[in-house]
Amino acid sequence: MSLEEPRHQPDDTLLYLDGVTVSFDGFKAIDGLSLLVRERELRCVIGANGAGKTTMMDIITGRTRPDSGQVVFGDGVDLTRLDESAIANLGIGRKFQKPTVFVNHTVFENLELALAGRRGVFENLWFTLARPDRERIDEVLETVALTDRRHRLAGELSHGQKQWLEIGMLLAQDPRLLLVDEPVAGMTGRETQRTAELLTRLAEQHCVVVVEHDMEFVRSIARRVTVLHQGRVLAEGPMAQVQTDPAVREVYLGD
Numbered sequence: 001m002s003l004e005e006p007r008h009q010p011d012d013t014l015l016y017l018d019g020v021t022v023s024f025d026g027f028k029a030i031d032g033l034s035l036l037v038r039e040r041e042l043r044c045v046i047g048a049n050g051a052g053k054t055t056m057m058d059i060i061t062g063r064t065r066p067d068s069g070q071v072v073f074g075d076g077v078d079l080t081r082l083d084e085s086a087i088a089n090l091g092i093g094r095k096f097q098k099p100t101v102f103v104n105h106t107v108f109e110n111l112e113l114a115l116a117g118r119r120g121v122f123e124n125l126w127f128t129l130a131r132p133d134r135e136r137i138d139e140v141l142e143t144v145a146l147t148d149r150r151h152r153l154a155g156e157l158s159h160g161q162k163q164w165l166e167i168g169m170l171l172a173q174d175p176r177l178l179l180v181d182e183p184v185a186g187m188t189g190r191e192t193q194r195t196a197e198l199l200t201r202l203a204e205q206h207c208v209v210v211v212e213h214d215m216e217f218v219r220s221i222a223r224r225v226t227v228l229h230q231g232r233v234l235a236e237g238p239m240a241q242v243q244t245d246p247a248v249r250e251v252y253l254g255d
Contacts, residue, residue: 103155160191
């Protein structure tokens with residue numbers, strides 16, 4: 001069966017794309033893409049520039065509307081009918097390549113703002129940090145290894161620490177699905193290793209989809225890899241299988 005044909009959906013399916021197509025000025029950025037991701041899965045998505053990785057995440061998060069196809073989340077929710085805010089409220093969090101933290105606020109305040117972001121406008125007018133919220137922030141700080149930086153301005157953090165803080169801001173909202181775009185770009189070797197450990201731990205409680213170009217990093221965390229090429233799935237499976245696939249080696253790995 002072709003990788004692009006509709007698939008049987010296991011009971012633990014969290015995200016399902018079927019026959020998704022998007023064109024920009026006549027160019028098909030996504031061309032009949034089908035993809036299935038399960039609960040608490042760590043999935044790596046790789047592919048050359050222009051393969052459709054960013055557009056795929058834009059579709060999932062509501063930034064781009066597909067021309068055709070299905071995008072289904074959780075218990076049958078059609079994401080193509082929702083805007084970005086509604087999709088985020090469903091439990092889909094996205095971290096872009098460049099950190100977008102509040103540099104003039106402390107690490108703690110950034111997480112406090114992320115918690116407040118779960119509430120409506122009127123609720124935020126009277127928002128005060130309750131004990132469960134403080135405990136949640138402490139838990140997130142420990143998860144992203146920033147407990148000892150809690151009172152530091154986010155702008156004083158290293159590049160890697162800013163990436164972890166942004167992941168923490170998403171975690172504060174308790175997402176079911178985390179979309180993470182090139183998390184180790186610009187990191188030191190030690191930061192890269194700690195990020196690999198962090199994402200691996202997060203996949204024990206959340207579904208994590210990582211888009212990354214650093215193949216060594218992908219090899220260090222990959223459980224299942226999807227290779228995109230010209231807006232379609234070229235190959236999919238365990239890393240050991242994918243990296244020996246002749247088509248993948250030809251179009252992506254450079255053999």
